[in-house]
Amino acid sequence: MIMVALENITVTRGRHTVLHGASTTFRAGRLTVVIGPNGAGKSTLLDVAAGLLPPSAGRVMLDGQPLSALSRRDLAIRRAYLPQNPQVDWAISVERVVALGLTAHLPAFGGLPGIWRARIDTALDRFDLADLRDRPATQLSGGELARVMLARATIGDPALLIVDEPTAGLDPRHALDAGRRLRALADAGCAVVVALHDLDLAARIADDVVALKAGRIEAHGPADAVLTAANLGHLYDIEAHVARTVDGVAIRFHG
Numbered sequence: 001m002i003m004v005a006l007e008n009i010t011v012t013r014g015r016h017t018v019l020h021g022a023s024t025t026f027r028a029g030r031l032t033v034v035i036g037p038n039g040a041g042k043s044t045l046l047d048v049a050a051g052l053l054p055p056s057a058g059r060v061m062l063d064g065q066p067l068s069a070l071s072r073r074d075l076a077i078r079r080a081y082l083p084q085n086p087q088v089d090w091a092i093s094v095e096r097v098v099a100l101g102l103t104a105h106l107p108a109f110g111g112l113p114g115i116w117r118a119r120i121d122t123a124l125d126r127f128d129l130a131d132l133r134d135r136p137a138t139q140l141s142g143g144e145l146a147r148v149m150l151a152r153a154t155i156g157d158p159a160l161l162i163v164d165e166p167t168a169g170l171d172p173r174h175a176l177d178a179g180r181r182l183r184a185l186a187d188a189g190c191a192v193v194v195a196l197h198d199l200d201l202a203a204r205i206a207d208d209v210v211a212l213k214a215g216r217i218e219a220h221g222p223a224d225a226v227l228t229a230a231n232l233g234h235l236y237d238i239e240a241h242v243a244r245t246v247d248g249v250a251i252r253f254h255g
Contacts, residue, residue, distance in 0.1 A: 002028040002063055002078075002159040002191050004049060009058035011044050011215075018044045019215045021058070026193050026208075028159065031186035033202040033223070034195045036212035037236055042195040043084065043164055045212065049193060050081040050162045062160075076104035080158035084165040084195075086149045091136040094148055098123050101152035123155040127181065143174030150181055154190075161185060162193045167201065179205045203227050203249035211235050227251065 004026040011019040019041050026032050026049065034042050047053035048060060051067045060067040067075070080101070088097055101123075102116050124130045127147040132140070137148060146166060154161060163182065167175035175198060183205045186192040196202045202209065202223070209226035211219040213235050219226045227249065232240035238255040 004067075004160060004191060004193075005061040006045070006049060007059050007061065009045070009048055009055045009060070011041075011048065011053065012056045017215060019048070019055070022212075022215075022217050023058075024210050024217060024220045026160070026191050028191045029186060029189050030207040031183060031192040031194065031205055032208040032210060033206040034193065034210045034212060035197075035199065035202055035235070036218075039214075040212040041215040042212055044215075045210075046081075046162050046164050046193065046195055050079060051075050052081065073104055077156065078158060079160040079162065080153040080156065082149055082153045082161070082163040082166065085168055086145075088137040088145070088148075091138045093134050094129055094137055094140070095120060095124065095133040097137045097148055098129070098151045098155055101155040104156065119155060123151045127151040142169050143171070143177065146170060146174060146178050147181075150178070154185060158190065160191045160193070164195045165197065166194060167196065167198055175201060176204075199227070199232070199251045200249070203251060 006022055006024050009019050009022040010017065022045060034045060036042050044053065048055050051060065054068065062070065099120055102119070124133055127150060129147055129151060132144060137145065140148065166178045166182065170178060179201050182192055182194060186207070206223040208221060209223045210217060211226055211231060218235060219231050227242060229240045229242045232242065232251065236253065238253045241252045241254065243250045
């Protein structure tokens with residue numbers, strides 16, 4: 001069961017400290033949402049957890065092993081990272097875009113082994129992309145491209161999936177669809193970490209929440225314990241109201 005531990009992470013850029021001694025954990029089979037206002041350090045926290053940005057101080061542990069000790073290939077096999085607003089600039093097919101997610105698994109030479117061809121078919125089916133497999137990725141809608149990028153990120157069955165603002169630019173229907181797919185991946189055993197501005201969606205899909213403000217973790221733990229009016233009001237400097245009903249959680253701000 002994979003566990004990622006961030007231990008006293010500090011990140012400085014020039015004279016500016018972006019993260020101040022941040023410590024938290026991400027566990028297998030749980031979906032953790034990272035929330036906070038613009039400039040809070042969410043993307044930086046995700047970059048550090050993904051091994052893309054070395055911290056100025058502190059360390060990241062993956063199942064008890066320093067993340068920095070893993071080779072790039074080993075890390076790429078175990079961890080998938082989906083940045084904010086991913087784009088495809090070449091008119092290659094959906095199938096080929098999805099297949100790029102297998103790069104770390106493939107031999108240096110030769111064709112695509114048959115086992116991976118079957119995996120591509122499965123990924124296309126899982127994300128409702130079979131009918132789009134031959135379409136150039138540059139001709140996709142925002143919701144379609146979001147599904148393609150999730151398929152690419154998860155085709156290798158990573159143990160850890162880190163996603164930065166997957167619903168940015170999506171309409172409500174496609175945002176909910178992306179949330180459901182991330183939730184399903186966590187239910188299947190993946191450790192899923194997602195930065196989100198959409199707090200209603202966060203309340204809908206999260207097991208755990210990490211709340212960041214000005215580079216500091218203000219709260220982290222089970223979603224119900226973190227997504228409170230007091231915590232959210234402090235986080236966003238505005239009066240918050242949290243209503244819990246049988247249909248879910250509704251979060252509103254007043255000011």
